[in-house]
Amino acid sequence: MLFQCFHHTEQVSVLMKVIQHSVQTLQTALISKRHDLVELYSKYTREERRLLEEGFQADQLGSLFQPITVHSDSDWIPAHPEEPQDFESFYRDPYRKTPDSNHSTIYIQTIGSFGEAGAQTDQYVEWLRDYCQAFFYGLSVKLLPPVTVAETRCSFRINSNSCNLQILTGDLLRFLEKRKPKDAFCIVGLTMIDLYPKDSWNFVFGQASLSSGMGVFSFARYDDNFYSRNYAGRLRKQLQPKQGDYSVFDGYYTPPISSTLLLRSCKTMTHEIGHMFGILHCQWLNCVMQGSNHLEESDRRPLDFCPVCLRKIQVAIGFEIAERYQAILRWIQEDQSPTSHQPVPHFPKPTEAFHTSRLWLCRCLDILQSI
Ligand SMILES: [Zn+2]
Ligand SMILES: [Zn+2]
Structure with missing residues (x-):
């Protein structure tokens, strides 16, 4: 299957539309109604579930996960109608690729x-x-x-x-x-x-x-x-x-x-690698896996996954959610001053544009680490 994430279309009209899913729809997309998948979901810790379920409050101001806003007809969703992929349809897709010990x-x-x-x-x-x-x-x-x-x-x-x-x-x-x-x-x-x-x-x-x-x-x-x-x-x-x-x-x-x-490079690279796992374009919440038709729409995408897509990648790789957030946060915050280990000349990592994501990761970790 060949896959192209971006096409170029001209802006046609201006319309702003918030894609608001009901709590029930989001619940089914994340947890599923299948008994074994509900069971699997219950293995997450209470804190992890609290984080994943933050997505159900997407309509609230300041919520960690926001609904998708369609800005114009040239945005991905109106331009490329696709079947939405919930966790269950990802899980049972026989063609999706999962890393194993020989291909990791x-x-x-x-x-x-x-x-x-x-x-x-x-x-x-x-x-x-x-x-x-x-x-x-x-x-x-x-x-x-x-x-x-x-x-x-x-x-x-x-x-x-x-x-x-x-x-x-x-x-x-x-x-x-x-x-x-x-x-x-x-x-x-x-x-x-x-x-x-x-x-x-x-x-x-x-x-x-x-x-x-x-x-x-x-x-x-x-x-x-x-x-x-x-x-x-x-x-x-x-x-x-x-x-x-x-x-x-x-x-x-x-x-x-x-x-x-x-x-932009980090977002594109991880979005594209996300597809390699069989994750399709996200239509649930603001998410790095949203399709994008033009640069302005790519810029609107957040750096990381929504809860539905996070569960997909978590099941495919098997990491602990908090450890992954910590690793990304470390990458953003890593000491940028030259050290003796660094080859000369050293260029500081320009992470100013990651500021909002850094604050977001801290908030996620607060939920995961609350006792
Ligand atoms: Zn894509
Ligand atoms: Zn998503």
Whole structure:
């Protein structure tokens, strides 16, 4: 199954609609009515259940989990009607993938440059790796040695409208298939270069093959300057690079590393890996697994799961909820000053954009750790 999370549509109209589910609907979505799943749910501690059931109060001001607000017809839910997936339908899906002791590693493969300075590139990718390991707590996340665009032998083009370099997703997925280690739960290709899935398409944010546990995603459009007139990734129109001559990628523009870019990258990466477990787009509450049709909608998504999706990932991996929140919080708060362990030069992790998420995690931990 091929899966594309993002398409680009124009804004058509403005409407704000809150998707308000009844407590009963949310209860069934989270706990289910199946006897064995109710039983399984009762194994959570009282504190864990209190946290998960915070979602039932989503209509209250200041609640930990908020209802989904549809801002316009171009938002994901009105643009792509899908069957909602509750915990039960996830649980009984025979095609969903669960990590096992022989397939418990998430591999990250970077393609092309990730920053102007080499050391900063390495650092950025390390942050993504560490974040991913906290987020999918209990699995190990490894970086494969980085590859250049040339090494993937992929097709590329200069987009005739935006005039930026783009690489072909299908070729990258074929490349990843060959690189996928035996013990991989999944392999994820990340690049700062824009992607296209076929000639007739303008672009795509990413593409995944769920059945084979592979995906490739680009952060190019998470650059605040991408849609500006003086975007530095624009090339001269008359430049017509030959296929197979990858010299055009040498020194090609990459987005400056900022806190917003890091936040957007972390969200996209974990959303996409979430799909690898068989979690479909969330329609219950504000959630990292909500579908997104455009950047503004991606930015509205929170960093983490709603209770329904949290239960899905918890059952798939088997972590303790509090330990996972602590790991993510540690990643946000980690000492950013240079230490003797850090290679020189050291770049501080820009986590300003994670401030709201940090406060949110503290509130969740307060509930989980109350005696
Ligand atoms: Zn998606
Ligand atoms: Zn959700």
